[in-house]
Amino acid sequence: MQLEQGNPFHREDNMSDNKSRNNNNRAGQRRRLLQAGIGMAAVAAFTPFAVRAAQRELRVGYQKGLLSLLKRRGTLEQRLAPLGVTVKWIEFSAGPVQLEALNVGSIDFGDVGEAPPIFAQANGTPIVYVAATVPRPAVEAVLVPATSAVRTVADLKGKKIALNKGSNVHYFLVKLLQKNGLNHSDVNLVWLAPADARAAFEKGVVDAWVIWEPFLAAAEQTLAARILADASGVVKNRAYYFSSKDYAQKNGDVLSIAVEELNKIDIWGKANRNELAAELSAVWGLPKPVVDVLVARSSFGTEPISRSILAEQQVIADTFFELKLIPRQIDVRDAAPAALGRS
Template sequence: MSHSSINRRQFVTRAAAAATVAATAGLAAFPAPAQTGRVLRIGNQKGLLSVLKGRGTLEQRLAPLGVKVSWTEFTAGPVQLEALNVGSIDFGDVGEAPPIFAQAAGAPLAYVAATQPRPALEAVLVPKDSAIKTVADLKGKKVAYNKGSNVQYFLAKLLEKHGLKYADVQSVFLPPADARAAFEKGSVDAWVIWDPFLAAAEVTLDARLLADAQGVVNNRGYYFSSLDYANRNDDVIKLVIDELNKVDQWAAAHRDAAAKELAALWGLPKPVVDKSVARTVYGTTPITRAILQEQQVIADTFFELKLIPKKINVLDAAAGRLA
């Protein structure tokens, strides 16, 4: 696949670029229309929520409760969270990092569910013939990654695990499409990236995987609401999570069909998506104190790296929903 092909279609690129700023900085306002009766306004990226939307089963489950569902597609987790902040959506999906920025910026975020850990979906790549053979060999090298994203946290912890400091590498902050271009040209020595970019580089560039996040960080995804909505509509939230878990279980049992559906959503060749789907751990789990402690460690790390302006207590976003 060409770089331009990836650049045209990526739904993740703009999300990653947006994750380098606080969720309330410089984003457009999202007007919240007046509603009568109960409504669930979902902000979805192109993933399992989009699959759920296409099936219509959530609307069927919520109809007896008198709840209407509306959908708005977003290309970035931080923009979703800004829409939540101004009251335009009630539910959405996001990675580990954007909620940290959103909470630090004062958004009324509530974690309502999490995916299973997916550490195989992010990794450090080097060119096939690179002299870099171990993580320790990264010392002094130019490493490209998206600032403020999940992979920045992964890199910091990976270096620590191998006896290096975060400052021991030359960080080159680039969004995924630009990082891929730099990687192809050889202007960086390594690239820290996530799926489906990771799979695309392995399949189309023959890039070598130096280390993934297994044994380093968990790399979960999260479903969120607002504190107010979650507290007033617990029955609705539970039904959404139940339907999402059904989609998860279907994907786990029908990976080829899931890859076909996601390939169409992502605009990527199926062999690339096959690689990603094969290493995805599917499943939705309730929020627990232990899971939020994982987020707290990320928040503390980002504060130490001066990526957020203040310390936050992630438990403030629990909405009384700890399992």
């Protein structure tokens, strides 16, 4: 060891060897970097653009309404495809279950009546209003059997009434009873989804059924039912298009296109009611005479969310809180579109 350290020639040889090894290491690193770069370029070259680009999706919850017609026509997919957005459709029987799906992150967009957003917001669902329809009071009503002794709303006192809890008809019934001198507690409410409510109504298990279209017209024509009262002069009965706050913040362009396409169908439907009924009949699998009735009762048009519309919803929220139907008082403005603001 001492001899090696004291021999200048031996030290020179070590330095030469080290230099050679360093040069080899650097050359190897360059080769590896070059190979890695070529490999990455090859992967990029053969990866489809659709895979490399950021993918977006719009998951639409829908019921028997214009959204089902939008699904059939495929125009939403055509509009969104250039943006790299795919559309997934999920059918629901009623609004409350749609908003449960929104709360757990299963859908991004859908339509419901006046009441479901109130219950959803009260339960902490991060909902945001996207757009509203014009008022449509004639498309929801209280049905009774044709032979029923119930002739006025006051006659409903003590009767069993079927309805979907938390749906648009829930608020309608509350206001209808109040208008006719009855309280929410003066009737026996039976919470049933539309299909189950129809069965109970047909078997005589309940005395009345509060329901919306197209179930309303179908029951009139096939169950010998008659309308006791509809929502005209009682509530406005708008439908609302909704999303989650997170989705709306990141995908405002997608939601705007969806509303545009729905409004196009509204405008077309208003001018072509017979053709609309024929198309809806095919989509829903209902006889055209049934659909003709509901189309005749319908109003058409889509409106942006405004402060006056939010004020309408606040009245509903306050009513439900007073009746202890929701667990806490809410401010509907917390669900306003970002562009409108909370003020």
